[in-house]
Amino acid sequence: xxxxxxxxxDLILQEGANSTLRCNFSDSVNNLQWFxxxxxxxxxxxxxxxxxxxxxxxxxxxTVATERYSLLYISSSQTTDSGVYFCAVDFTGGGNKLxxxxxxxxxxxx
Amino acid sequence: xxxxxxTPSHQVTQMGQEVILRCVPISNHLYFYWYRQILGQKVEFxxxxxxxxxxxxxxxxxxxxxxxxxxxxxxTLKIRSTKLEDSAMYFCASxxxxxxxxxFGPGTRLLVL
Numbered sequence: 001x002x003x004x005x006x007x008x009x010d011l012i013l014q015e016g017a018n019s020t021l022r023c024n025f026s027d028s029v030n031n032l033q034w035f036x037x038x039x040x041x042x043x044x045x046x047x048x049x050x051x052x053x054x055x056x057x058x059x060x061x062x063t064v065a066t067e068r069y070s071l072l073y074i075s076s077s078q079t080t081d082s083g084v085y086f087c088a089v090d091f092t093g094g095g096n097k098l099x100x101x102x103x104x105x106x107x108x109x110x
Numbered sequence: 111x112x113x114x115x116x117t118p119s120h121q122v123t124q125m126g127q128e129v130i131l132r133c134v135p136i137s138n139h140l141y142f143y144w145y146r147q148i149l150g151q152k153v154e155f156x157x158x159x160x161x162x163x164x165x166x167x168x169x170x171x172x173x174x175x176x177x178x179x180x181x182x183x184x185x186t187l188k189i190r191s192t193k194l195e196d197s198a199m200y201f202c203a204s205x206x207x208x209x210x211x212x213x214f215g216p217g218t219r220l221l222v223l
Contacts, residue, residue: 041147041216043201048211096141096209098212
């Protein structure tokens with residue numbers, strides 16, 4: 001069936017460290033977005049990236065649609081990066097709805 | 111930068127009561143969505159709305175739920191008779207076109223007692 005899987009489920013980093021979060025998806029996609037859910041529960045848009053590579057400051061993302069995965073890179077992590085990172089996918093033929101992964105819970109410590 | 115807004119930010123209600131959650135999508139967007147997130151779980155799609163009608167809905171979106179665009183700016187989700195399991199964060203989202211970025215509002219945290 002249609003699936004979005006994220007790894008790792010949990011990650012603890014020291015401030016300043018780099019990390020890579022992965023999202024695997026089971027079928028072709030029209031849209032893929034990465035979100036950061038902050039401690040107040042808000043979903044912050046990070047990237048719209050159905051294919052290719054984008055960068056925004058310390059964050060970058062790459063989606064290889066033919067191999068059905070996306071990666072989110074966080075460099076020089078800060079405590080404010082803590083929270084849950086979600087990958088969400090609009091599958092081709094899926095009716096214009098985002099299917100969310102289960103998320104990666106990131107904690108950045110001093 | 112334009113934002114999706116939602117009111118109220120928090121709502122507490124008694125089981126069996128009706129609630130209406132309100133959203134103001136980004137003004138030039140044409141597609142509107144509701145999602146929900148039960149505490150500690152992933153975000154789930156409820157319904158999408160375009161051209162004044164529902165375009166897609168999930169199995170969660172049963173007869174207790176309805177959506178409406180009562181005027182040119184608001185988009186509402188009504189739960190007719192709330193149940194304990196409706197307690198969740200409800201997110202509204204909008205996009206300018208299908209397959210484009212969906213922008214999410216800050217959410218309404220609903221607690222049903």
